[in-house]
Every structure is written in C-alpha cells, then in structure tokens.
Amino acid sequence: xxxxxxxxxxxxxxxxxxxxxxxxxxxxxxxxxxxxxxxxxxxxxxxxxxxxxxxxxxxxxxxxxxxxxxxxxxxxxxxxxxxxxxxxxxxxxxxxxxxxxxxxxxxxxxxxxxxxxxxxxxxxxxxxxxxxxxxxxxxxxxxxxxxxxxxxxxxxxxxxxxxxxxxxxxxxxxxxxxxxxxxxxxxxxxxxxxxxxxxxxxxxxxxxxxxxxxxxxxxxxxxxxxxxxxxxxxxxxxxxxxxxxxxxxxxxxxx
Amino acid sequence: xxxxxxxxxxxxxxxxxxxxxxxxxxxxxxxxxxxxxxxxxxxxxxxxxxxxxxxxxxxxxxxxxxxxxxxxxxxxxxxxxxxxxxxxxxxxxxxxxxxxxxxxxxxxxxxxxxxxxxxxxxxxxxxxxxxxxxxxxxxxxxxxxxxxxxxxxxxxxxxxxxxxxxxxxxxxxxxxxxxxxxxxxxxxxxxxxxxxxxxxxxxxxxxxxxxxxxxxxxxxxxxxxxxxxxxxxxxxxxxxxxxxxx
Numbered sequence: 190x191x192x193x194x195x196x197x198x199x200x201x202x203x204x205x206x207x208x209x210x211x212x213x214x215x216x217x218x219x220x221x222x223x224x225x226x227x228x229x230x231x232x233x234x235x236x237x238x239x240x241x242x243x244x245x246x247x248x249x250x251x252x253x254x255x256x257x258x259x260x261x262x263x264x265x266x267x268x269x270x271x272x273x274x275x276x277x278x279x280x281x282x283x284x285x286x287x288x289x290x291x292x293x294x295x296x297x298x299x300x301x302x303x304x305x306x307x308x309x310x311x312x313x314x315x316x317x318x319x320x321x322x323x324x325x326x327x328x329x330x331x332x333x334x335x336x337x338x339x340x341x342x343x344x345x346x347x348x349x350x351x352x353x354x355x356x357x358x359x360x361x362x363x364x365x366x367x368x369x370x371x372x373x374x375x376x377x378x379x380x381x382x383x384x385x386x387x388x389x390x391x392x393x394x395x396x397x398x399x400x401x402x403x404x405x406x407x408x409x410x411x412x413x414x415x416x417x418x419x420x421x422x423x424x425x426x427x428x429x430x431x432x433x434x435x436x437x438x439x440x441x442x443x444x
Numbered sequence: 445x446x447x448x449x450x451x452x453x454x455x456x457x458x459x460x461x462x463x464x465x466x467x468x469x470x471x472x473x474x475x476x477x478x479x480x481x482x483x484x485x486x487x488x489x490x491x492x493x494x495x496x497x498x499x500x501x502x503x504x505x506x507x508x509x510x511x512x513x514x515x516x517x518x519x520x521x522x523x524x525x526x527x528x529x530x531x532x533x534x535x536x537x538x539x540x541x542x543x544x545x546x547x548x549x550x551x552x553x554x555x556x557x558x559x560x561x562x563x564x565x566x567x568x569x570x571x572x573x574x575x576x577x578x579x580x581x582x583x584x585x586x587x588x589x590x591x592x593x594x595x596x597x598x599x600x601x602x603x604x605x606x607x608x609x610x611x612x613x614x615x616x617x618x619x620x621x622x623x624x625x626x627x628x629x630x631x632x633x634x635x636x637x638x639x640x641x642x643x644x645x646x647x648x649x650x651x652x653x654x655x656x657x658x659x660x661x662x663x664x665x666x667x668x669x670x671x672x673x674x675x676x677x678x679x680x681x682x683x684x685x686x687x688x689x690x
Contacts, residue, residue, distance in 0.1 A: 192543045196540050267516065444489070
C-alpha cells in the first residue's frame with residue numbers, strides 16, 4: 190500500500206494542475222486577507238471561497254486523475270494485490286496531494302494573518318471537503334466506465350451540493366413554513382457536506398446574522414460544542430461511506 | 445495446476461464464455477485459439493481475476509481464485525495491449541513492480557538483457573513504439589519467474605529477432621516445468637512451442653487436444669493446416685445442423 194501511495198504521489202508531483210491549484214488558492218487567500226481590517230469578515234470571505242473552490246476542484250481533478258490512471262490500475266491488478274488495497278491506496282495518494290495543496294495555499298497564509306480558533310476550524314473544514322469530494326470522485330470512477338460520463342457526473346454532483354441543494358432547501362422551508370420543520374431541516378442539512386462545512390466554521394465565528402436559517406437552527410438546537418461534534422461526525426461519514434461503497438463495487442467490477 | 449469447471453460469463457446478452465471445463469498441468473504449453481471475440485481474452489482475464497465469472501470455479505493449485513489474490517504471485521501476465529502509466533520511465537515501472545513484489549527477491553532479467561532494454565531505460569512509456577512496449581510487457585511477465593505464464597498475443601508487433609528470442613525463452617521455461625498459456629493469431633509462431641491446443645468458438649470449447657493427436661487425426665503437419673481443418677470441420681457440422689433445421 191505504501192509503495193502505491195508513493196508512486197501516485199510521485200506522479201502527482203509532476204502534475205502542473207496541483208501546483209496551479211496551490212498557487213491560485215494562495216493568491217486568493219493572501220489578497221483577501223490583506224483587504225479588510227476586520228478579521229472575522231476576512232475569514233467569512235475565505236470561507237465562501239473555500240466552499241466554492243475546494244469541492245469542485247477536488248472532485249473534478251480526482252475524477253480525471255482516476256480515469257487517466259486506468260492503465261496504472263490495470264498493471265497493478267495483475268499483481269498479487271488486493272483490489273481494495275489498490276483502490277484505497279490510489280485514493281490516499283490523491284487525497285494527500287490535494288490536502289497538501291490546500292494546506293500550503295490556504296492553511297499557511299491563514300495561520301499567518303489570523304491566528305485564532307475560527308481559522309483552524311476553517312482549515313479543518315476545507316480538509317474535510319477535500320477528502321469528501323475526492324472520495325465521491327472515487328465512487329464516480331467505480332460506477333462509470335466512460336471517462337466523459339464520469340466527468341459529467343462529477344460536475345453535476347459538485348454543482349448540486351454547491352448551488353442546487355440550498356435552493357431546494359429554501360423551497361422546502363418556504364412550502365412547509367407553517368409546520369415545525371426545524372428538526373427535519375437539521376437532518377436535511379446533514380445531507381450536504383458543503384453546508385456542514387459552512388456551519389462548522391460559522392458556529393465559531395459568532396456571526397449569527399450571516400448564518401442564515403440553517404446556521405441559526407444549529408446554534409439554537411445544539412449550541413457550539415454539540416453542533417461542532419455533530420457536523421464533524423457527519424463529515425466523517427461523508428468520507429467513509431463513499432469509500433466503503435466504492436471498494437465494494439470495485440470488488441465485483443470487470444476490468 | 446489450473447482447473448476450470450463450468451465457467452460461464454456473459455456481458456449483457458453476449459455469452460463470452462459458455463460452460464468451459466479445462467485442466468492444465470505443469471510443463472504444458474497451451475495455445476488458446478479461436479476467431480476474434482471467441483472468448484480467449486475473457487478466459488485469461490477470468491484466470492487472473494480481472495473478470496469476475498458468473499458461474500463456475502477456477503482453481504489454481506487447488507485454491508479457488510474467487511475472493512483470493514495471493515495466487516497471482518505465481519502468474520506472469522503479458523497483456524494483449526500493454527497499458528502503462530504514461531509519465532513513468534521504463535526504469536521506474538520495473539522498479540515499482542519490484543518494490544510491490546517484495547515476496548520475490550530473485551529476478552529473471554534474461555529478457556531485459558536480451559531485448560537490450562537498458563538502452564531505452566530512461567524513456568517514458570508515452571514515447572515508446574508499440575513493439576518496445578510489447579518487449580517491456582514480456583520482460584515484466586517473466587521478471588519474477590512465475591510458475592504460470594499467460595501471454596496474450598505475445599509476438600504481435602515484435603520484430604523477427606525479438607520474436608525468436610521470446611520463443612526461445614518460452615521453450616526454455618516450459619522445459620523448466622512451467623505452465624504456459626498463449627493466444628496468438630500468428631500460427632507459424634506457435635508451431636515449435638506448443639504442446640496442446642484449445643480451440644474456442646463463440647465462447648464454447650470446441651476442442652482440447654495435444655498437437656500429436658491432432659496431427660494424427662487431421663493428417664496435417666503444420667499448425668495452420670491443423671487449425672484450418674478444425675475450423676472447416678466445425679463449419680461443416682454447423683452447416684449440416686442448419687440444413688437439418690429446414
């Protein structure tokens with residue numbers, strides 16, 4: 190497993206996309222951090238950027254990478270290696286590379302500019318988003334045989350969670366506003382990793398006004414500590430469940 | 445050494461393998477023959493566990509292939525179209541496989557020397573010609589001196605010198621008591637190396653006999669004539685069946 194991770198990382202180091210991604214993240218973080226005098230405002234803009242960029246880049250890049258390394262997979266599967274080991278090692282390689290890119294691009298500048306708990310939480314939620322969306326990419330890779338279809342699915346999934354889900358949530362709230370829907374709403378929010386990441390950071394920022402309906406609910410029902418723990422557990426599930434499902438499907442797949 | 449029983453595999457509605465029963469032993473060189481799409485590669489991939497069969501079992505040295513992976517350390521596989529990570533050099537690919545196969549510490553580098561791979565060691569897989577790629581595949585399949593060698597169209601795309609070299613190596617390994625499975629459409633290449641013939645058609649096993657038996661029954665000496673005779677026989681039977689139906 191270690192050997193495979195090593196070679197995936199070596200291959201990714203040569204990949205320019207990762208470098209460009211790191212560079213863009215760093216440029217945005219530094220420029221946004223330099224603008225405002227209010228630390229919490231700066232963090233909020235960074236949060237929005239993280240929520241927009243990290244999911245879509247992670248899922249697209251990972252999907253394309255998995256489909257492009259089909260040869261690598263084929264070569265290794267004829268060797269005495271368990272299929273699950275092979276798949277998870279490939280995932281680990283790419284997740285590590287993207288994590289490093291995020292840590293260098295966002296983590297380091299953030300720690301320099303605002304060193305507080307909220308900044309650390311922002312980094313953690315960004316890391317979770319990276320892990321979750323590359324796990325979803327792995328699931329896409331296992332489910333689709335065709336690269337074009339896979340990339341299409343990746344774009345749809347990313348857009349669904351970033352844009353569409355909130356719209357659906359709003360329409361849900363609007364149409365059932367006469368009923369006590371707070372609790373079902375909490376459950377629904379757990380279905381979107383991007384929302385979970387947002388809430389995780391906002392719970393630390395005390396910016397209740399900007400949290401919107403879902404954030405206010407979380408704060409009211411759970412308080413900061415329980416809410417944070419709950420979101421972290423949900424995000425862990427969002428990482429692990431796609432991975433387990435992908436490994437299960439891959440076991441029965443014809444190469 | 446390899447026992448295949450009632451093996452069946454369908455892709456959607458297409459029956460790629462239909463109830464195949466075979467038994468291979470050490471020291472045999474088996475030629476898997478049949479027209480395009482007759483299920484040769486599917487059979488090979490099922491043995492390797494790359495294709496999961498629907499029905500039937502495959503046993504290698506008594507151990508079932510299903511849900512097992514250790515047995516692959518005894519198999520050297522040379523694919524029909526060798527596909528490798530494009531950015532890696534030949535040296536890196538060989539090194540990586542050696543690192544992955546920590547269980548093996550004696551390497552058979554005869555072919556690497558024979559093909560003079562070290563001269564092109566630094567080239568990336570992307571830049572290789574089809575023939576050189578094929579040579580790399582051949583080297584890798586023999587590298588860990590496995591007991592079973594599965595070669596899918598090994599001589600396609602190789603120049604005559606390399607092709608002869610590979611054939612000599614195959615004969616040498618067979619006399620060392622290894623089991624070798626070959627598919628090829630270049631029958632003249634198989635002439636001196638093969639001991640048994642498996643003929644597949646539309647996923648069905650048509651014949652599994654030794655070359656000697658076939659020579660006797662068809663009265664032909666050369667492999668391509670023998671195969672032509674088998675094909676004609678099948679065709680004739682099918683034709684008769686067809687006529688009887690009307």
